[in-house]
Amino acid sequence: xxxxxxxxxxxxxxxxxxxxxxxxxxxxxxxxxxxxxxxxxxxxxxxxxxxxxxxxxxxxxxxxxxxxxxxxxxxxxxxxxxxxxxxxxxxxxxxxxxxxxxxxxxxxxxxxx
Amino acid sequence: xxxxxxxxxxxxxxxxxxxxxxxxxxxxxxxxxxxxxxxxxxxxxxxxxxxxxxxxxxxxxxxxxxxxxxxxxxxxxxxxxxxxxxxxxxxxxxxxxxxxxxxxxxxxxxxxx
Numbered sequence: 001x002x003x004x005x006x007x008x009x010x011x012x013x014x015x016x017x018x019x020x021x022x023x024x025x026x027x028x029x030x031x032x033x034x035x036x037x038x039x040x041x042x043x044x045x046x047x048x049x050x051x052x053x054x055x056x057x058x059x060x061x062x063x064x065x066x067x068x069x070x071x072x073x074x075x076x077x078x079x080x081x082x083x084x085x086x087x088x089x090x091x092x093x094x095x096x097x098x099x100x101x102x103x104x105x106x107x108x109x110x111x112x113x
Numbered sequence: 114x115x116x117x118x119x120x121x122x123x124x125x126x127x128x129x130x131x132x133x134x135x136x137x138x139x140x141x142x143x144x145x146x147x148x149x150x151x152x153x154x155x156x157x158x159x160x161x162x163x164x165x166x167x168x169x170x171x172x173x174x175x176x177x178x179x180x181x182x183x184x185x186x187x188x189x190x191x192x193x194x195x196x197x198x199x200x201x202x203x204x205x206x207x208x209x210x211x212x213x214x215x216x217x218x219x220x221x222x223x224x225x226x
Contacts (some may be wrong), residue, residue, distance in 0.1 A: 004156075029123065040121060042202050042216030056211040091156050098212035099145055104156030112118070 002026065004105035006092050012111045018080035021108045025073070025094030031055075033102060034067055034077050035091040043091055049075065050098065082112045121200060123221045132190040136203035136217045143205035146213070148177060148188045152199045156171065159186070160201075165206075190222075198224045 005024040013019050025032050030051050035043035046065065048056040052072040060067070064083070069075040079086055089109050093102040126132045140147065144165035149157035163170045163177045163186075170177050177191040186203050200221045204214045 031212070035216075042219050044216070045213055048211060048213060056213050093156075099206065099208035101147055101159045101162055102214060103159060104149075104157045106154075 004092055004103055006090075006105035006108055008108055010028075010109045010111075013082055015084055015112050016081040018078065019082055019110060020079075021090050023075045023077070023091075023092030023105060025075070025092070026096075027096035028077045029096050029103075030072075031067055031098050031102075032075050033093040033095075033097045034075070035104075037089045037091055037107070039088070041088055042070065046077070046108055055098075064089060073086065079110075082110075086110060087112045101107050116159065118223050121219045121221045122165050123223060125223045126226055127225050129192055131141075132188075132193045132197070132222060134188045134190075134222065135221045136186040136188075136220075138186060138203065138205040138215075139215070140207065141203060142207045142209075143215075145206050145208050146179060146186055147179070147204045147206075148175075149202045149204060149216075150177075150199045151202060151219075157202060159217060193222075193224050195224050195226065197218050198222055 007022050032049045034046045037043045046060045047067045049069045049088050066076045089107040091107045093104045095102040135139045147162045148160040150160050151157045161172045174191045178187045179201050184194050200219045202219045206214045
C-alpha cells in the first residue's frame with residue numbers, strides 16, 4: 001500500500017512570497033491532517049479535513065494560510081504572504097477513520113529567508 | 114524533518130539495554146494514544162497505540178503503559194538497537210468531537226554502541 005505522498009520535499013522562498021504544498025493521502029483514507037513542525041518541537045495541527053469538509057482549523061493562521069481538499073482526496077496548503085516564522089516542516093497525514101492511527105508523509109521543509 | 118530533536122530531552126541507552134520513554138498528557142478527555150518514532154528527515158512513523166480501556170499493550174519489542182490516574186504514558190523498548198535512535202513522540206486524542214491528535218514535546222533516544 002502506498003504511503004502519504006507530499007511535494008515538494010524542500011522549498012526556499014523569500015518573505016512575503018507565496019508557496020503551496022501538495023498532499024496525496026493513502027487511498028481510502030477519509031481524514032486528512034496538515035501539521036506544522038517547528039525545529040525541536042512536536043507537530044502542531046493546522047487543519048483537519050473529513051472527506052472534503054473542514055473539521056478543525058482552530059490553529060490555522062487564516063490571514064495567511066489556506067487549505068483545500070476539493071474532491072475529498074488530494075489537498076493543498078498555501079501560505080501567502082510567508083513570514084520568517086513560517087520556516088518549518090509541513091507534514092500531511094491521513095487516517096482511515098477519525099480516532100484511528102494517522103500515517104504521515106515525509107513532509108515539506110520550508111525555509112523563509 | 115531534518116535535525117528533529119535538536120533541543121529535546123535526550124535519553125542515552127546502551128545497545129541491548131531496555132529503554133523507557135515517558136510522556137505526560139494534558140487532556141483527561143483523551144482516550145486514544147499513539148507513540149510515533151521520527152527519524153531525521155522523515156515524517157513520524159506509527160509504533161503502537163493504546164485505548165483508555167487498557168493499561169498495557171505489547172507489540173514487537175515495544176510495550177506501552179497507560180496510567181490514567183496521573184495522565185502518564187510510557188513506551189518501553191526491549192533490547193534497544195542502533196536503529197531505534199530517533200525522536201519519540203506521544204500523541205493523544207479524544208475519540209469524540211474533532212478527534213484532534215495533540216503531540217507531546219518529544220524525547221530523543223540515542224543508542225550507544
